[in-house]
Amino acid sequence: YCQKTADGPKVLVTRKLIEPALQEIKKAFPNVHLDVWPEETTPIPRTVLQEKVSSGVDGIICMLTDKINGDLLKQSPQNKLKVVSTMSVGFNHIDIEACRNHNIKVGNTPDVLTETTADLVLGLTLATSRRFREAIRSVEEGTWGSWSPYWLCGVDVHHAKVGIVGFGRIGQAVARRFLGFDCTILYNSRSEKEEGRKMGASFVDLDTLLRESDIVIPQCLLSEETRNMFNMDAFRKMKPTAIFINASRGEVVDQEALYQALKEGIIRAAGLDVCVPEPLPPSHPLLSLPNCIVLPHIGSASVSTREKMSYMCVQNLIAGLQGQSLPFQVL
Numbered sequence: 001y002c003q004k005t006a007d008g009p010k011v012l013v014t015r016k017l018i019e020p021a022l023q024e025i026k027k028a029f030p031n032v033h034l035d036v037w038p039e040e041t042t043p044i045p046r047t048v049l050q051e052k053v054s055s056g057v058d059g060i061i062c063m064l065t066d067k068i069n070g071d072l073l074k075q076s077p078q079n080k081l082k083v084v085s086t087m088s089v090g091f092n093h094i095d096i097e098a099c100r101n102h103n104i105k106v107g108n109t110p111d112v113l114t115e116t117t118a119d120l121v122l123g124l125t126l127a128t129s130r131r132f133r134e135a136i137r138s139v140e141e142g143t144w145g146s147w148s149p150y151w152l153c154g155v156d157v158h159h160a161k162v163g164i165v166g167f168g169r170i171g172q173a174v175a176r177r178f179l180g181f182d183c184t185i186l187y188n189s190r191s192e193k194e195e196g197r198k199m200g201a202s203f204v205d206l207d208t209l210l211r212e213s214d215i216v217i218p219q220c221l222l223s224e225e226t227r228n229m230f231n232m233d234a235f236r237k238m239k240p241t242a243i244f245i246n247a248s249r250g251e252v253v254d255q256e257a258l259y260q261a262l263k264e265g266i267i268r269a270a271g272l273d274v275c276v277p278e279p280l281p282p283s284h285p286l287l288s289l290p291n292c293i294v295l296p297h298i299g300s301a302s303v304s305t306r307e308k309m310s311y312m313c314v315q316n317l318i319a320g321l322q323g324q325s326l327p328f329q330v331l
């Protein structure tokens with residue numbers, strides 16, 4: 001592992017991070033060769049990432065936009081790469097099996113973004129059910145006429161039945177917020193959870209959740225089991241008045257089916273913070289639907305949370321370079 005010697009470790013950071021977080025790396029390894037992709041909003045191109053890995057880096061801080069797979073890891077000379085630290089809680093962009101095979105530790109940034117993401121889910125639910133997109137447009141486009149008794153009426157969030165699929169940290173934080181709106185919480189997960197019992201949430205099978213919920217919210221990890229879980233079959237089981245909110249991963253939804261379901265009134269409306277692809281092209285059919293709100297994957301985007309995530313991924317990186325287990329270790 002890397003010592004604080006004249007020849008420090010080589011570290012690649014795939015996006016420009018805040019300087020104080022980068023300073024932590026320099027403090028731990030004064031002779032570090034720190035290679036920071038200088039852009040904040042543009043991902044490092046694949047070919048550049050490949051070149052950097054094949055030039056021999058000891059550690060990488062990556063983003064969810066960087067695919068870390070077996071092909072990339074193979075290019076690391078003499079298995080020099082020791083740690084991959086992602087600035088995200090989700091790690092479906094990292095091939096964990098391939099990292100295991102190459103003896104690479106993987107870290108992520110759980111917990112610090114839980115409450116921030118849950119806030120966004122609540123906000124997106126309110127925006128979708130109360131038709132904020134259409135309302136804001138009408139103001140901006142000058143189609144706001146006189147106050148009218150039935151204009152832009154949406155559906156209530158208070159006292160709704162909220163169905164959460166996946167009841168981990170974020171799912172539970174989302175549930176707590178809706179309890180403040182006097183909602184009834186249903187959830188589905190691999191097994192019943194003590195936390196669910198304590199907050200009075202009901203553990204139900206997926207079909208029951210889909211059939212009975214007014215608001216359906218996936219908060220599960222993306223896996224082969226959850227990919228395209230929200231397909232036409234699932235939308236048809238939902239109430240025609242149901243609101244669908246997704247701030248987990250776009251791939252849990254069959255987007256074509258969602259488009260049809262929204263267009264044909266199989267469900268009422270959708271609010272998405274994640275989609276496929278990201279960014280969604282402005283010409284995408286989903287954006288032509290008045291009953292769909294799309295946000296650009298900003299679930300964890302508060303200043304303080306992104307700062308915390310920056311420090312956490314740096315801590316993971318440093319521990320990995322020192323040959324220690326990572327404070328927030330996926331593998």
Ligand code: DGY
Pocket residue numbers: 064087088089090091113248299300
């Ligand atoms: C994550 O961390 O996985 C979110 O999608 C972005 O913060």
